[in-house]
Amino acid sequence: MSNGTMKAVRFHEYGGLEKLVVEEVARPTPKPTEVLIRMKSAGVNPADWKFRAGYMKAFAPIPLPWTSGLDGAGIIEAVGAEVKGLRPGQAVFGIITGSYAEYAVAGAGDVVPKPDHLSFDQAAAIPVGALTAWQAIVEDAQVRSGQRVLVLGAAGGVGLFGVQFARDRGARVTGTASAENLAYVRSIGAEEALDYRSPALAGKLVDFDVVFDTVGGETLEAAWKMVKRGGHLLSVAGMVDAKQGESLGINAKYTGRAATLHLPRIAELLQAKKVAPRVGKLFPLSDARKAQELSQTGHGGGRIVLHIAD
């Protein structure tokens, strides 16, 4: 199937923001097990600029030129011959590689129908963040009712789902964020929201059953003291020494995004309004550089989203 051209945001070599260019390229063609999606919105994840900068090339090599973007939402334009259960015209969201473009292909199992009450921009703010939090809170820690869960970086694109999944499972949640995001963190179910810049925080955060770190660096180092013996320390933002965990009696692990087979369950929670995304700032596709520049600050105010088409 040859279906004309489209605008896509790509980079031809690793480097700074200036490497991102909007180009007119051929629309992709879905394989038999894939769908072609007319993109409405794309999530802007920290991984996008890390890929562009070349930080991931050792363990996740990509062919260049590369179209940025890992997730998003749009309308199915065409389905491959073997695809069942999805049809052209359906609104979907999910893991869509190369989502910074007017069209992208995705595995049929990597997208699910978009809940009607969510806009495309809201749906695009979900997949990577929600699947990553799902892996830590639901799959790895198997958070249970009554447990105390600490989410470090609770207002971020991953952390905000960590808070909501833990709360939905009946845990008592504490979240850290900057002062301007504390009210938001409480609004999504945290009993306690604490300013990570406050000097009063040191020594206050102890005895958690589960600590979910989305910040890394010094925050992750300090997190070891916050977990109780037998508890879980899970980070998606920094390497974790499992041996150190063994010696302390802590289940410590670097973890990552869950498989897309968990997307339908996440969609159910969204549909039931038990969890909700938070769109940070919106940018047009042509401003992808500005969007990644904001993402690089680590203070996107939720998930930054590229609004591709109305």
Ligand SMILES: NC(=O)c1ccc[n+]([C@@H]2O[C@H](COP(=O)([O-])OP(=O)(O)OC[C@H]3O[C@@H](n4cnc5c(N)ncnc54)[C@H](OP(=O)(O)O)[C@@H]3O)[C@@H](O)[C@H]2O)c1
């Ligand atoms: N391993 C994986 O598979 C995987 C998957 C997804 C993401 N990640 C990684 O996880 C990290 C978070 O991703 P994200 O999408 O949630 O990023 P994000 O949307 O940019 O959020 C980062 C959050 O961190 C908060 N923050 C910054 N410094 C903090 C500190 N010292 N203490 C507590 N919170 C702090 C910010 O809060 P304020 O704005 O309130 O300051 C912001 O809400 C990134 O490093 C990303 O690459 C890994």
